[in-house]
Amino acid sequence: MVARPLTAKDRAAVKRLHADGKSRNDIARAIKRSPSTVSKIAAAFDPPLKFDRAPQVEAATAVRKADLAARRAAFAERLQDAAERELGKMQAPTLYWEWGGKDHEYAEKLADEPTPADRRSIMSIIATAVDRSLKLVPPKDDAGAESRSVIGELMAGLARNYAERHGGPPPEHEEPEAPADDDS
Structure with a gap:
């Protein structure tokens, strides 16, 4: 099967439909051409027509x-x-x-x-x-969880700071021994 040659009518239709805000695929259906043909026609314009619909x-x-x-x-x-x-x-x-x-x-x-x-x-x-x-729909008003999260982040930050300054993690907390009863 031989491809139909591109005509000035095809080019004009692509330019007009593009200006109307049509997508590449909509234009292809309107002019009964493939989307890749529409892309080739659009690329040949100076400046090339873009089909960027990201926004x-x-x-x-x-x-x-x-x-x-x-x-x-x-x-x-x-x-x-x-x-x-x-x-x-x-x-x-x-x-x-x-x-x-x-x-x-x-x-x-x-x-x-x-x-x-x-x-x-x-x-x-x-x-x-x-x-x-x-x-x-998880509840968002759990103030206790938020407070625990903030305190956890604060403690983690303090531990990182200590490690940076002292080259290692902070020592584990040990409870002081109760004084021995001296009955002597």
Whole structure:
């Protein structure tokens, strides 16, 4: 198969569509040429036409990440709601039913609260829902963890400084011995 020669019409269409903000692949579809042919045509212009969409891609990526974060937060909230609904069932009256006996009779019993086995199942559901919601949106307001982190970083920095000045790690802390009772 012989390639179609490039025409002035192809060049004009590439320049016009590029000016309209079309991507290389969109231009290729519009003029019924391959993307590599569009790239060759674009490179022949002085200055060459560029298809750098990094800023648009970066902005679209940021928007997509924000959308996903919002969806995760909404889903985490729904999981917390489910956990709270299940918690409400822990001490609520519960209807138990069964088909049984030789005549396959239906029987119902209203219990004051779920059986221990059902309570364990409910607790498992609650624990799973809370765990998953915390994994989707971890809490950020744990001041204690932040304080521990700051203190840990401070201690590590002091240890590095000591090692730089003294050529080795600081000595381990030893408790002073209590004075011996001298009854003599």
